[in-house]
Amino acid sequence: xxxxxxxxxxxxxxxxxxxxxxxxxxxxxxxxxxxxxxxxxxxxxxxxxxxxxxxxxxxxxxxxxxxxxxxxxxxxxxxxxxxxxxxxxxxxxxxxxxxxxxxxxxxxxxxxxxxxxxxxxxxxx
Amino acid sequence: xxxxxxxxxxxxxxxxxxxxxxxxxxxxxxxxxxxxxxxxxxxxxxxxxxxxxxxxxxxxxxxxxxxxxxxxxxxxxxxxxxxxxxxxxxxxxxxxxxxxxxxxxxxxxxxxxxxxxxxxxxxxx
DNA sequence: CTGCATCCGATGCGATACTG
DNA sequence: CAGTATCGCATCGGATGCAG
Numbered sequence: 001x002x003x004x005x006x007x008x009x010x011x012x013x014x015x016x017x018x019x020x021x022x023x024x025x026x027x028x029x030x031x032x033x034x035x036x037x038x039x040x041x042x043x044x045x046x047x048x049x050x051x052x053x054x055x056x057x058x059x060x061x062x063x064x065x066x067x068x069x070x071x072x073x074x075x076x077x078x079x080x081x082x083x084x085x086x087x088x089x090x091x092x093x094x095x096x097x098x099x100x101x102x103x104x105x106x107x108x109x110x111x112x113x114x115x116x117x118x119x120x121x122x123x124x125x
Numbered sequence: 126x127x128x129x130x131x132x133x134x135x136x137x138x139x140x141x142x143x144x145x146x147x148x149x150x151x152x153x154x155x156x157x158x159x160x161x162x163x164x165x166x167x168x169x170x171x172x173x174x175x176x177x178x179x180x181x182x183x184x185x186x187x188x189x190x191x192x193x194x195x196x197x198x199x200x201x202x203x204x205x206x207x208x209x210x211x212x213x214x215x216x217x218x219x220x221x222x223x224x225x226x227x228x229x230x231x232x233x234x235x236x237x238x239x240x241x242x243x244x245x246x247x248x249x250x
Numbered sequence: 251c252t253g254c255a256t257c258c259g260a261t262g263c264g265a266t267a268c269t270g
Numbered sequence: 271c272a273g274t275a276t277c278g279c280a281t282c283g284g285a286t287g288c289a290g
Contacts, residue, residue: 014179016234017159023233023240028153030283034142046252054139057284062253072243083251084290093239100232107225108148109141114218115148118197155263171272182264187273208271209270 026071031056031064033101036073036090040098043089073097151196156181156189158226161198161215165223168214198222 027033031053038044038052050061065088068074073094079085090098152158156178163169163177175186190213193199198219204210215223 016230017162019237020158020230020233021155022237023229024153024158025155027229028149030146030150033145033149037142058253059255059285060283063283070244070247071240072247078252081251084253086252093236093243096236097232100229103228104148104152104225105141105145107222108145111218111221112144112147115196118218119195122195122197180264182266183273184265184275185263188263203272206271209273211272 026067027097027101029064031060032068035061035064035068036094036097036101039074039088039090040095043087046086046088049088068094151192152222152226154189156185157193160186160189160193161219161222161226164199164213164215165220168212171211171213174213193219 034053035049038049044052046061046065049065050056050058053061056064065074065076069076071093072091075089075091077087077089079087159178160174163174169177171186171190174190175181175183178186181189190199190201194201196218197216200214200216202212202214204212
């Protein structure tokens with residue numbers, strides 16, 4: 001493929017990249033994917049997630065869930081009991097993300113060692 | 126699935142997540158994936174990439190390429206000509222990442238509209 | 251229990267200027 | 271051409287304290 005001498009590759013290519021990059025940054029943050037995977041296993045309440053995620057702060061769990069809810073990946077259900085209960089579950093959209101993520105996860109686990117070795121080699125100079 | 130009352134889900138699960146999260150943050154930054162895709166099409170020189178990426182700063186292109194090189198995804202070849210020429214290409218490891226990324230890209234393009242709609246709805250309150 | 255508000259350090263990223 | 275150095279702003283993300 002020959003790249004144009006000036007400017008971006010193409011408007012079409014750019015549009016695809018914009019979409020992809022948007023998803024990647026949603027999914028590339030520290031907790032979103034892990035949260036989605038946990039909710040893919042089962043519906044969970046706020047503090048259940050907090051414990052399961054092992055190390056997330058309340059602040060970030062709230063932010064992560066809000067972000068996923070905003071993007072239509074997660075459904076938030078409030079039970080007006082006392083004390084209040086809130087259940088988080090995946091929407092169909094959220095569930096549909098599970099497979100692409102699994103593909104990447106498989107790649108990650110299969111090539112983790114190779115990446116680590118490469119880093120060690122690179123850093124040893 | 127029943128989560129343990131305390132602590133993380135399991136050591137096994139955690140290890141998988143660590144690997145996956147590592148890849149996701151490598152791939153979740155603003156330019157890495159786009160760079161890999163471009164290099165997947167063809168070997169490129171520094172300023173070729175800069176133009177093709179349309180908007181990246183020198184600083185970030187350097188950092189991105191260094192990061193990918195460190196992880197063994199990209200190979201950097203210097204030709205000691207005058208002026209100097211540097212060619213960047215994908216390693217086999219880098220090429221192997223192309224497919225998982227394509228899966229995610231396909232998902233992104235297929236669900237972009239749905240995510241946008243959800244955001245609009247969510248924000249309208 | 252489920253949050254929100256605040257503070258603060260660490261990091262991401264662009265702009266600009268300079269170098270072999 | 272292919273970088274490096276420095277700046278400054280924005281965002282990420284943890285810690286802590288307060289509230290319905």
